[in-house]
Amino acid sequence: MFSFHRDLHVPVDNPDPSSTSSTTTAPHPPGFGTWECPLSPVSDFNDSEIPELPCTAYYIPNFITVAEEQQLLNRISNAPKPHWTHLSHRRLLTYPSALTPSNILLNSPLPLWLTAPYIPRMQSLNLWSRSPHGQPNHVLINEYRPGEGIMPHEDGPAYHPMVATISLGSPIVLDIYEKNEMRNPEEKRIPIWRILQEPRSLLVTTGELYTGFLHGVEGVDVDEQLRPGQGGIANWELLGDQEGFVAGRSTRGMRTSLTYRDVLRVSNLGGKVLGRR
Numbered sequence: 001m002f003s004f005h006r007d008l009h010v011p012v013d014n015p016d017p018s019s020t021s022s023t024t025t026a027p028h029p030p031g032f033g034t035w036e037c038p039l040s041p042v043s044d045f046n047d048s049e050i051p052e053l054p055c056t057a058y059y060i061p062n063f064i065t066v067a068e069e070q071q072l073l074n075r076i077s078n079a080p081k082p083h084w085t086h087l088s089h090r091r092l093l094t095y096p097s098a099l100t101p102s103n104i105l106l107n108s109p110l111p112l113w114l115t116a117p118y119i120p121r122m123q124s125l126n127l128w129s130r131s132p133h134g135q136p137n138h139v140l141i142n143e144y145r146p147g148e149g150i151m152p153h154e155d156g157p158a159y160h161p162m163v164a165t166i167s168l169g170s171p172i173v174l175d176i177y178e179k180n181e182m183r184n185p186e187e188k189r190i191p192i193w194r195i196l197q198e199p200r201s202l203l204v205t206t207g208e209l210y211t212g213f214l215h216g217v218e219g220v221d222v223d224e225q226l227r228p229g230q231g232g233i234a235n236w237e238l239l240g241d242q243e244g245f246v247a248g249r250s251t252r253g254m255r256t257s258l259t260y261r262d263v264l265r266v267s268n269l270g271g272k273v274l275g276r277r
């Protein structure tokens with residue numbers, strides 16, 4: 001009856017994440033870096049904006065504490081085994097439930113352990129003020145072992161165009177790609193930007209970055225070229241622990257992401273769709 005998370009994504013090709021290695025970034029096409037953001041979806045957040053990226057991405061290190069990270073990891077590891085969806089290169093938990101095939105969320109609250117104090121903390125930064133429900137109503141939890149990843153994709157129109165990701169466990173690099181529909185499908189995609197997500201950080205992607213680009217995580221055992229500048233890490237200056245990455249590489253451990261979203265169409269069991277704008 002319901003589609004799974006993978007169906008919500010719009011995959012653009014189907015590479016084996018473990019067969020690729022990201023050590024470079026693609027040259028930026030003409031016009032890149034000249035984003036006009038007349039209606040930045042988030043207003044109280046400017047110190048955390050990742051420079052150079054299209055509008056808009058924000059990175060906040062240490063958004064949660066070590067104790068909160070541990071509590072979340074404990075909750076996730078206690079999730080009943082049948083609740084996990086096993087995908088080819090990661091596993092996934094979906095709260096409160098998967099969307100229907102027509103991308104509708106059946107109205108049901110998120111569990112408290114996923115909401116308090118994290119959603120109020122995001123709201124105190126004015127984060128969801130422009131989303132239809134004023135807060136996230138859907139959380140997808142991805143778990144990656146070393147060597148696992150997620151192919152380049154976009155998150156699609158089911159959601160208000162914003163994702164807020166809390167990272168737990170190992171650091172990991174998120175790659176951003178041009179959509180470039182004209183490319184040869186055999187050709188390996190090269191990221192144009194790379195964002196390093198430290199444990200306990202919050203990454204917010206929204207606006208043009210949500211709608212106009214793809215994102216993915218390479219299935220590698222070691223993230224390399226961790227440094228500032230072209231081909232390096234776009235959020236280098238915002239990292240909480242630059243020192244920890246001065247060797248330029250980071251060996252992956254288990255990494256879990258909590259991706260908070262606002263599903264546009266919500267239905268009570270009676271079938272009435274609420275919350276559309």
Ligand SMILES: O=C(O)CCC(=O)C(=O)O
Pocket residue numbers: 140142150155165174215216217257259
């Ligand atoms: O794990 C991540 O940070 C990325 C997850 C992702 O791309 C997604 O859930 O759509």
